[in-house]
Amino acid sequence: MSSDASGAAPGAPEGGAAVDRMAGVEAVPGVAKPDPILTADGVRRSFGGLTAVDVDHLEVQRGTITALIGPNGAGKSTLFNLLTGFDRVDAGTWSFQGRPLNRLGGHRVARLGMVRTFQLTKALTRMTVLDNMLLAAPGQSGERLLGAFARPVWGRQERVNRERALDLLQRFKLDAKKDDMAGSLSGGQRKLLEMARSLMVDPSMVMLDEPMAGVNPALVQSLLGHITALRDEGMTVLFVEHDMDVIMGISDWIVVLAEGRVIAEGRPADIRRNTQVIDAYLGAHRGEPAGAAGTEESG
Amino acid sequence: MDFMNILAISLETAIGPITAIYVLAAIGLNLHFGYTGLLNFGQVGFMLVGAYGVAVCVTTFGLPLWVGFLVSVACATVLALLLGVPTLRLRADYLAIATIAVAEVLRLLYRAEFARPVTGGVYGRQSFADRFYDVNPIPSGSYGVGDVDFSANQLWVMLVTWGLAAVALLITLALMSSPWGRVIKGIREDEDAVRSLGKNVFVYKLQSLVLGGVFGGLAGAMIALNQQNITPDQFMPQVTFYLWAMLLLGGAATTWGPVIGPMVMWFLLTAFDESLRALSSAGVLEFIGNSEIGALRHAFVGVALLLLIVYRPQGLIGNRKEMLVNVK
Numbered sequence: 001m002s003s004d005a006s007g008a009a010p011g012a013p014e015g016g017a018a019v020d021r022m023a024g025v026e027a028v029p030g031v032a033k034p035d036p037i038l039t040a041d042g043v044r045r046s047f048g049g050l051t052a053v054d055v056d057h058l059e060v061q062r063g064t065i066t067a068l069i070g071p072n073g074a075g076k077s078t079l080f081n082l083l084t085g086f087d088r089v090d091a092g093t094w095s096f097q098g099r100p101l102n103r104l105g106g107h108r109v110a111r112l113g114m115v116r117t118f119q120l121t122k123a124l125t126r127m128t129v130l131d132n133m134l135l136a137a138p139g140q141s142g143e144r145l146l147g148a149f150a151r152p153v154w155g156r157q158e159r160v161n162r163e164r165a166l167d168l169l170q171r172f173k174l175d176a177k178k179d180d181m182a183g184s185l186s187g188g189q190r191k192l193l194e195m196a197r198s199l200m201v202d203p204s205m206v207m208l209d210e211p212m213a214g215v216n217p218a219l220v221q222s223l224l225g226h227i228t229a230l231r232d233e234g235m236t237v238l239f240v241e242h243d244m245d246v247i248m249g250i251s252d253w254i255v256v257l258a259e260g261r262v263i264a265e266g267r268p269a270d271i272r273r274n275t276q277v278i279d280a281y282l283g284a285h286r287g288e289p290a291g292a293a294g295t296e297e298s299g
Numbered sequence: 300m301d302f303m304n305i306l307a308i309s310l311e312t313a314i315g316p317i318t319a320i321y322v323l324a325a326i327g328l329n330l331h332f333g334y335t336g337l338l339n340f341g342q343v344g345f346m347l348v349g350a351y352g353v354a355v356c357v358t359t360f361g362l363p364l365w366v367g368f369l370v371s372v373a374c375a376t377v378l379a380l381l382l383g384v385p386t387l388r389l390r391a392d393y394l395a396i397a398t399i400a401v402a403e404v405l406r407l408l409y410r411a412e413f414a415r416p417v418t419g420g421v422y423g424r425q426s427f428a429d430r431f432y433d434v435n436p437i438p439s440g441s442y443g444v445g446d447v448d449f450s451a452n453q454l455w456v457m458l459v460t461w462g463l464a465a466v467a468l469l470i471t472l473a474l475m476s477s478p479w480g481r482v483i484k485g486i487r488e489d490e491d492a493v494r495s496l497g498k499n500v501f502v503y504k505l506q507s508l509v510l511g512g513v514f515g516g517l518a519g520a521m522i523a524l525n526q527q528n529i530t531p532d533q534f535m536p537q538v539t540f541y542l543w544a545m546l547l548l549g550g551a552a553t554t555w556g557p558v559i560g561p562m563v564m565w566f567l568l569t570a571f572d573e574s575l576r577a578l579s580s581a582g583v584l585e586f587i588g589n590s591e592i593g594a595l596r597h598a599f600v601g602v603a604l605l606l607l608i609v610y611r612p613q614g615l616i617g618n619r620k621e622m623l624v625n626v627k
Contacts, residue, residue, distance in 0.1 A: 084495070086491070086494070086495075105494070105499070106491075106494040106495060107494050107495075107496075107497050107498055107499045107500065108497075110494070110495055110496060110497035111497040115495065115496070115497075116495050117495070118491065118492070118495070122489045122491060122492035122495075123492075124484070124485050124488035124489055124492060124493075125488055126484070126487075126488055127481070127484055127485065127488060131481055131484075134478070134481060135478075135481050135482060135485050135493070135496060135498075136496040136497075138497055140478045142477045142478035142479060143477075143478045143479050143481075143482055143498070144479065145474075145479060145506050145510075147479070148473065148474050148477035148478065148479035148480070149473055149474075149477075151473075151477070154477065154478055158478070197496065198495075198496070200496075201496055201497055
């Protein structure tokens with residue numbers, strides 16, 4: 001795959017650390033942010049006797065890259081599922097852009113502008129790359145059962161969407177593959193496709209569940225470039241990741257989850273110094289280089 | 300042994316009323332399974348409520364035939380909603396269990412003693428199709444080429460049923476080439492992904508289930524009119540499995556699969572039956588009586604399906620490349 005892909009994304013080399021987008025925010029769990037896009041209160045979910053998620057208060061600052069980290073089983077993916085309507089909470093409220101999301105199904109959450117990707121990439125394998133993209137476009141009149149018969153009406157929409165899809169595919173270096181079945185793409189290309197596809201929905205916040213898992217190192221750089229580019233365009237990014245180098249390199253803010261609770265929050269530098277985090281999260285890997293944490297990830 | 304005769308009878312079956320009925324029902328099943336990925340193992344249930352919609356309306360309530368057709372469509376819609384609303388939010392296997400069970404429960408309900416005043420119980424319903432044949436515009440007589448021929452009434456049923464199948468095919472074609480169809484195919488691939496992109500997966504699945512079920516209901520209505528009498532026990536679960544075999548033979552998720560599949564299958568079945576019968580009466584296979592032929596037919600279908608799955612999993616006209624795409 002193209003190794004120069006990161007060049008397509010402006011602002012990639014400078015990373016998150018160069019500009020402090022979280023200036024003046026204290027690094028304590030549950031701290032209030034100046035302009036939160038997502039606010040969660042008392043979100044709880046247990047499976048049988050096991051409490052998977054128990055978050056008292058969490059805010060995500062608009063226009064930043066926020067990383068969600070924590071050891072395996074910390075409840076990161078469960079929290080993702082809860083926030084995006086893919087699982088039901090036992091208790092708690094949360095709102096996105098001031099709008100409460102409780103009890104909304106996954107599709108409603110996506111329509112409000114919070115779009116997620118999955119840890120195990122969900123490319124629609126027996127559809128072409130372009131169809132994967134077009135499927136995601138919002139507000140298509142031809143998607144209604146009766147509207148589907150009015151080809152002239154949705155045909156016009158389709159042309160506009162196709163242009164937007166091709167632009168996005170070009171940006172993610174997938175334009176040459178547009179007519180291939182999505183199932184024929186490599187793992188990394190599928191990650192790119194999933195990210196491009198989520199942008200077709202026109203989200204204000206993207207939730208990336210382990211975007212780097214199973215991606216070869218050359219492509220990691222390109223993916224990182226794309227993620228920082230999203231932020232630089234004004235989007236909010238919340239992502240789960242294991243690779244510490246990646247996290248420290250691009251995050252504006254890091255939230256550490258352990259046993260379902262937020263045990264720490266802060267800038268990358270704060271987290272590096274936080275002894276609680278080192279004990280809870282990195283303690284298990286002490287003695288290994290930080291980067292090795294990512295290689296054990298299997299999904 | 301008269302090969303030309305066997306060929307003619309087989310051809311007759313392959314384009315005849317029964318095949319047309321199975322094509323119509325298979326188009327519905329193709330929408331369910333081929334495109335949406337819904338495991339409907341109870342298509343025969345839709346055919347049953349469709350058949351009884353016409354029969355009961357006309358005989359029990361003395362309503363006109365066209366009302367019977369509307370009732371068939373309404374019954375199929377209600378059945379689809381009853382099956383879909385509780386199960387389509389759950390994993391795919393729940394629909395499969397519900398459909399196979401409900402189809403069989405329906406058959407038992409319709410044949411139950413307490414239902415007899417309405418459905419005729421085990422005796423079913425007769426003489427409701429007169430109005431249908433009264434409006435037959437084809438002058439009576441025999442039509443055909445060579446040994447292949449049909450009566451005017453058969454031709455009338457064929458005309459209507461193939462007409463309905465053509466309409467169903469056109470509707471499916473129009474839908475599947477639209478953005479609606481794209482969402483439907485996406486749901487087949489991964490419904491969570493489609494949900495994450497802001498589509499209400501439940502509603503799409505329900506729409507697909509209703510539409511394909513209505514095609515099944517219409518096929519049932521045509522069974523009733525073709526036979527002019529119906530009993531509950533002809534709607535056994537194997538009808539559904541014949542439909543599945545035919546759809547897979549033709550090629551699921553293709554436009555022409557549900558048309559080619561039933562035609563080829565009925566041709567082969569009839570040719571097989573007739574050949575055995577001819578061999579048996581010629582004294583070559585004396586040990587095979589008429590009752591064994593029915594059993595052997597099932598064995599033949601089984602072997603054919605087995606060969607199909609091994610050598611041509613995509614069906615006769617399916618796309619092998621698409622079939623073998625790495626699905627993880």
